[in-house]
Amino acid sequence: MSSQPETAPLVAARGLTKRFGSFTAVDGIDFDVARGEAFGFLGPNGAGKTSTMRMIGCVSPVTDGTLSVLGMDPARDGPLIRARIGVVPQTDILDDELSTLENLIVYGRYFDIPRAESRRRAVDLLEFAQLTDRAETRVQTLSGGMKRRLTIARSLINQPELLLLDEPTTGLDPQARHLLWDRLYALKRRGATLVLTTHYMDEAEQLCDRLVIMDGGRIAAEGSPRELIEHHSTREVLELRFPEMAGEEQRDGHIDAVLADLGDRIEHLAERVILYTDDGEAASIAVHERGLRPESVLVRRSTLEDVFLRLTGRTLID
Amino acid sequence: MTGALRVLEHDLRFYRQTWRGTLTSTFVSPVLFLAALGLGLGTFVDQSGTEVLPGVSYAEFVGPALLMTQAMQAAIFECSYPLMGKFEWRKTFFGILATPVSVGGLFAGEVMWLSFRLAVGAIGFFVALVLFGLVSSPVGVIAIPVAILTGLGFALPMFAFTATITKDEPFALIFRFIQIPLFLFSGTFFPIDQLPPLFAAVAWLTPIANGIYVARAATLGTLDASALPHMAIVMAWVVVGAWVALRQTRRRLVV
Numbered sequence: 022m023s024s025q026p027e028t029a030p031l032v033a034a035r036g037l038t039k040r041f042g043s044f045t046a047v048d049g050i051d052f053d054v055a056r057g058e059a060f061g062f063l064g065p066n067g068a069g070k071t072s073t074m075r076m077i078g079c080v081s082p083v084t085d086g087t088l089s090v091l092g093m094d095p096a097r098d099g100p101l102i103r104a105r106i107g108v109v110p111q112t113d114i115l116d117d118e119l120s121t122l123e124n125l126i127v128y129g130r131y132f133d134i135p136r137a138e139s140r141r142r143a144v145d146l147l148e149f150a151q152l153t154d155r156a157e158t159r160v161q162t163l164s165g166g167m168k169r170r171l172t173i174a175r176s177l178i179n180q181p182e183l184l185l186l187d188e189p190t191t192g193l194d195p196q197a198r199h200l201l202w203d204r205l206y207a208l209k210r211r212g213a214t215l216v217l218t219t220h221y222m223d224e225a226e227q228l229c230d231r232l233v234i235m236d237g238g239r240i241a242a243e244g245s246p247r248e249l250i251e252h253h254s255t256r257e258v259l260e261l262r263f264p265e266m267a268g269e270e271q272r273d274g275h276i277d278a279v280l281a282d283l284g285d286r287i288e289h290l291a292e293r294v295i296l297y298t299d300d301g302e303a304a305s306i307a308v309h310e311r312g313l314r315p316e317s318v319l320v321r322r323s324t325l326e327d328v329f330l331r332l333t334g335r336t337l338i339d
Numbered sequence: 340m341t342g343a344l345r346v347l348e349h350d351l352r353f354y355r356q357t358w359r360g361t362l363t364s365t366f367v368s369p370v371l372f373l374a375a376l377g378l379g380l381g382t383f384v385d386q387s388g389t390e391v392l393p394g395v396s397y398a399e400f401v402g403p404a405l406l407m408t409q410a411m412q413a414a415i416f417e418c419s420y421p422l423m424g425k426f427e428w429r430k431t432f433f434g435i436l437a438t439p440v441s442v443g444g445l446f447a448g449e450v451m452w453l454s455f456r457l458a459v460g461a462i463g464f465f466v467a468l469v470l471f472g473l474v475s476s477p478v479g480v481i482a483i484p485v486a487i488l489t490g491l492g493f494a495l496p497m498f499a500f501t502a503t504i505t506k507d508e509p510f511a512l513i514f515r516f517i518q519i520p521l522f523l524f525s526g527t528f529f530p531i532d533q534l535p536p537l538f539a540a541v542a543w544l545t546p547i548a549n550g551i552y553v554a555r556a557a558t559l560g561t562l563d564a565s566a567l568p569h570m571a572i573v574m575a576w577v578v579v580g581a582w583v584a585l586r587q588t589r590r591r592l593v594v
Contacts, residue, residue: 041594080436081594100439114434118356127352131345131438179438 029092031056031183031214032077036086039072046072048238049086054183059205059215061225061232063325065333068235070218071111074187077216078108091182104132107176109186113168117161121152121171124160125178132179142178150174150204166197173204184208186217190224202227222326236333246325253331254323255285257301261294261308261315279311280304297327342440346448347455349435354456364413369464372405373398373471376528391530395559402473403482403554404527406464410490411547413460415518417453418497419510425449427505432592442589450581453494454487461486468558476560485554485570492546492573495580502587526551546576 030053039047047069054060062070075081077090079099088095090102115124122143129139147153150170160168169189176184189205190198205228209215219225225232226246233243242249263276273289280287284298294315298304301320308315377398384397392400425431435445461483468474468482500509524534525548531539542548549569556562 078437080433100441103437104439108437110430110433110437112430114430116353116431117429118353123352127349128434128438130348131342131435131440133341133345133439 030054030089031091032060032216033089034073034086035088037073037076037083037088038085039069039076039081040084045238047076050233050235050238050240052233052240052243054214054216056182056214057212059209059217059228059230061229062216062218062235063220063222063225063229063232063329064218064235065220067237068333069238070235071187073235074185074216074218078106078185079103104179105182107179107181107184109173109176109184109189111187111191113172115160115168115171115175118159120157120159121147121163122156124171125175128175129178134179139178142180146174146177149177149207151200164197166193166200169193169197169201170204173201177208181213183214183216186215188218188220190219190221198224222324222329226325234329234332241332242328249325249328250323253328255297256299256323258321258323258327259284259296259298259301259304259308260319260321261296261313262292262317262319263294264292264316276313279313280308283307297323340444340447342444343447343451345440346435346445347451350448350452351455365460366463366467369405369409369467372409373402373467373473376401376405377471377473391533398471399473399475399559400555401528402468402471403479403558404525404551406461406468406482406486407489407547407550407554408522408525408527409464410457410461410486410550411493411521412518413457414453414490414492414494415497415513417456418494418501419513420507422449422498422501423504423507423510426502426591432588436592442592443585445592446585446588449498450491450495453491453498457487457490457494458483461490474558476558476562478560478562479558481557481562482554485550485557485573488570488573488577489546489550489554492550492576492580495577495584499580499584499587502584502591521545521547544572546573549573 032052032054034053035051036049037047037051038045038049050069050073052060062068062073064070072081076083076088076095079090079095079102082096091105093102095102116127119127122140125143125146126136126139129142130136134142144153144156147156150173152167152170152174155163155167160171163171173186173189176186186205190201193201202224205215209228215228217224217228229246231243231245232249234241234249242253244252261276273294276294277287280294280296283304284296286297288295288297296304305318305320308318381397381401432445436442440448464486465474465480465483468479474480474482497513500513524538525531525542525545531542531548534542549572552569553562553566553573556566
């Protein structure tokens with residue numbers, strides 16, 4: 022819309038809240054998504070990511086707070102907004118009995134795209150999704166990765182300004198994920214604005230310019246992947262594996278005393294001790310000098326996963 | 340309203356892919372039913388006297404009723420597993436609502452689709468009736484829209500029900516304990532006044548008994564104003580059913 026300045030955020034939320042009965046799924050979050058940006062919602066299951074996406078997609082009414090998408094109000098202009106966005110839902114919603122090409126054409130018709138134009142775009146999108154040789158194949162017989170690519174192709178049939186992807190690569194094998202990331206990169210290069218949810222850290226680091234970490238319906242942290250790592254973790258991580266020893270508490274206490282001055286923070290897992298430090302190599306040498314004999318030693322760079330686990334805890338959430 | 344047309348278009352494209360599977364229920368079984376019940380059983384009935392029937396052969400009596408029960412069965416079936424797929428298993432409706440189509444447009448499109456589906460079955464069956472020589476008046480053609488409306492009188496309440504469930508177990512119970520009794524006792528095979536008064540009163544509240552009354556009058560050429568209250572009951576099921584179905588659909592899809 023011409024009334025909308027180029028610099029205005031495509032999505033803006035203030036105090037955005039979603040409640041289902043007495044359960045609060047999204048608890049008053051604020052965020053902005055700029056045009057051309059790839060923005061991620063990262064969080065464990067039940068963090069409120071999908072609820073947030075459904076509100077942005079104008080299919081789930083906002084309970085409280087304000088939300089603007091493409092400068093419009095989802096409550097009033099839902100159909101207008103939906104006409105200009107693309108949605109990749111968590112599970113593929115396809116017509117198994119129709120061919121890949123027909124799936125795209127049929128979906129295009131929902132956006133009032135004339136049949137011939139819908140077909141033309143569908144052919145281009147199959148090319149983009151690397152499914153051209155499957156144009157006449159029934160969806161039923163496609164692999165999981167192909168279906169996912171088809172769903173992404175379908176979400177592009179209306180040439181959306183904003184693409185919402187809910188866990189785009191969950192359940193795919195590594196080859197399929199990399200191919201998908203490659204396609205999403207290509208979209209980004211063309212200037213598309215992407216909003217995605219994921220619980221894969223590597224995906225967030227690969228794709229997102231900026232992200233928020235959600236936990237329990239709230240935003241726990243916000244920034245670029247690099248900023249988040251700098252802010253919430255150390256440069257490097259030293260992982261020490263110790264075999265089972267007698268008296269676990271005694272062991273932990275002893276190790277803590279030995280390692281205390283080598284890093285910012287120490288974390289104990291079942292058989293591993295994780296030391297957050299700026300110089301992993303030096304710390305690892307010091308560990309040996311001080312007489313500790315771990316079964317294995319691993320020095321690695323801090324990742325978003327360390328930030329994530331620090332902020333959302335290590336307890337398993339189902 | 341374009342939304343509704345797009346939804347219909349989607350359903351039709353899907354039907355174009357799967358219509359062969361519906362051929363048997365739509366065209367073959369009507370012929371079998373008419374042959375077995377109208378001609379086979381009918382010969383016996385006619386020989387032993389038809390005082391209880393309004394002075395017509397048994398085939399003429401039962402033919403238009405089977406047209407109605409077929410519409411009922413198609414309606415109930417179409418709003419069971421296939422509709423469940425759209426709400427729950429395939430989540431087709433959620434995909435549609437991510438586009439500019441509104442819940443109202445989606446619902447209207449589905450009603451148009453159901454009407455189309457019922458029309459195909461009704462026309463097929465009506466042709467069979469004509470070929471068997473069981474339509475004695477041109478007015479008989481009114482039985483086709485009556486079949487569509489009677490079907491909707493079942494489809495829409497069923498739509499409302501399916502919108503509220505996530506497991507398909509209740510369908511088998513509905514087929515067994517609602518559809519089959521209605522098929523047998525709604526004036527299909529014998530006049531309703533043969534039933535005990537209480538059962539007769541219940542039968543007259545259903546869309547099927549009233550639909551059969553009107554369709555039978557139409558094909559026998561005896562249609563008159565007495566059909567109006569019967570049509571009113573059918574329409575009441577359609578209108579109330581549509582209202583509740585739209586409400587339940589919105590409740591299911593907009594969360």
